[in-house]
Amino acid sequence: MFLLQVQNPINEEELIHKADSAKAAFQQFTEMLAADPGTALQNLGRQAIQFGLKVLAAIVIYIIGAWLIKRIKKGLQRLFERKQTDRAMASFISSFVSIALTIILIIVTIGTLGVNTTSLAALLAAGGMAIGMALSGTLQNFAGGLMIMAFKPFKAGDYIEALGYAGTVTEVTIVGTHLTTFDNRKVILPNGALSGGNVVNYSYYPLRRIDITVGVEYGTDAAACKQKLTEIVLEDPRFLSASTPGAKDPIIAIQKLDSSSVNFLIRAWVRTEDYWGAWFDLNERVYTELPQAGINFPFPQVDVHVRS
Numbered sequence: 001m002f003l004l005q006v007q008n009p010i011n012e013e014e015l016i017h018k019a020d021s022a023k024a025a026f027q028q029f030t031e032m033l034a035a036d037p038g039t040a041l042q043n044l045g046r047q048a049i050q051f052g053l054k055v056l057a058a059i060v061i062y063i064i065g066a067w068l069i070k071r072i073k074k075g076l077q078r079l080f081e082r083k084q085t086d087r088a089m090a091s092f093i094s095s096f097v098s099i100a101l102t103i104i105l106i107i108v109t110i111g112t113l114g115v116n117t118t119s120l121a122a123l124l125a126a127g128g129m130a131i132g133m134a135l136s137g138t139l140q141n142f143a144g145g146l147m148i149m150a151f152k153p154f155k156a157g158d159y160i161e162a163l164g165y166a167g168t169v170t171e172v173t174i175v176g177t178h179l180t181t182f183d184n185r186k187v188i189l190p191n192g193a194l195s196g197g198n199v200v201n202y203s204y205y206p207l208r209r210i211d212i213t214v215g216v217e218y219g220t221d222a223a224a225c226k227q228k229l230t231e232i233v234l235e236d237p238r239f240l241s242a243s244t245p246g247a248k249d250p251i252i253a254i255q256k257l258d259s260s261s262v263n264f265l266i267r268a269w270v271r272t273e274d275y276w277g278a279w280f281d282l283n284e285r286v287y288t289e290l291p292q293a294g295i296n297f298p299f300p301q302v303d304v305h306v307r308s
Contacts (some may be wrong), residue, residue: 058112065105073098087156088172089149095173141175144191148172158203163189205248208275210239210268214286215261217298223264226252228293229266233287238278239268261298 014280016029049245073094080090149172154160160179166185167179177194179187200206229252233239240247247269270278290297 001277038247039293054113058109061112062105062109065101065108069098069101072101086152088154088169088177091156091171091173092145092149092175097106099174104290138175140192141190144193144195145172145174147195153199154204155202158201160202160257161200162194162268163197202275203272205246206272207240207244207269208272210266210270210275210279210282212266212282212286213255214264214266214290215258215298216264216290217296218262220262222293224293225264225290225295226254228290229264229286232282233266233268236278236281236285238270240270260300275296277279 006068076094076097077090079085080087080094090155148154154169156169156171160166160169165179165181167181167187170178170186171182172178172191174191176190179189181187188236214229230250233250239250241251250266250268252264252266254262256263266282268278268282
């Protein structure tokens with residue numbers, strides 16, 4: 001309904017005029033063909049050659065334009081690499097420039113064929129409103145991409161969690177952000193929802209804190225357990241001390257007296273790139289070395305009292 005309301009008042013008279021002109025030209029050609037076939041065919045051949053030259057010129061322009069666009073993209077990539085521009089911003093700008101130049105190339109190519117580009121621009125403007133309404137989600141994603149580029153909540157190479165997915169950011173296009181998950185899946189998140197939703201960036205700060213809860217059985221010597229856990233943490237050079245800016249000394253303390261266990265809390269700071277390796281190794285050493293020191297892990301237990 002929207003397209004009919006836009007097109008009919010503007011183009012109806014013009015379409016009738018063009019149809020009448022085409023009909024009159026066809027009648028004139030048939031009359032000339034009947035009166036003087038040679039001249040008519042000669043004029044037809046001349047017009048066909050002119051149109052063929054226009055088509056050839058349009059093809060050449062399109063080929064050269066496509067080659068130039070490809071060269072411009074490669075030049076932008078080299079410039080971004082030399083300036084060490086963030087990969088997310090580089091991919092966003094490259095895709096935007098490529099699409100804009102391609103649209104301009106298509107308009108120039110059509111204009112070479114003799115089509116009135118002013119009318120084409122008016123048609124694109126009228127149709128753009130309807131397309132914009134139909135593709136409102138795409139425009140929202142484009143605006144979201146601009147917001148991401150402006151405020152930079154993350155960059156390429158960061159590990160983030162958003163919209164129910166977690167992975168490493170590989171690139172940001174004009175409509176979506178590409179993630180690679182730990183199990184090597186590619187996830188594309190729409191920029192509109194991403195810019196307006198909650199984003200957890202695990203790589204934003206250079207340091208992270210590891211929190212691990214270790215449950216031991218009741219009756220365990222608390223001082224001996226705390227000393228052993230402290231030794232395990234201090235023997236790993238990846239765990240930092242207060243001498244590192246932004247970090248604090250490791251903390252080992254009783255966190256909770258649970259129903260079946262005494263829970264010790266380990267808090268230690270590491271560099272962000274060492275987080276997962278230190279986390280896995282700490283769990284393994286706790287599981288291996290505590291029993292060797294005579295400190296056992298509990299099993300769920302229930303005391304049952306039988307009354308006669």
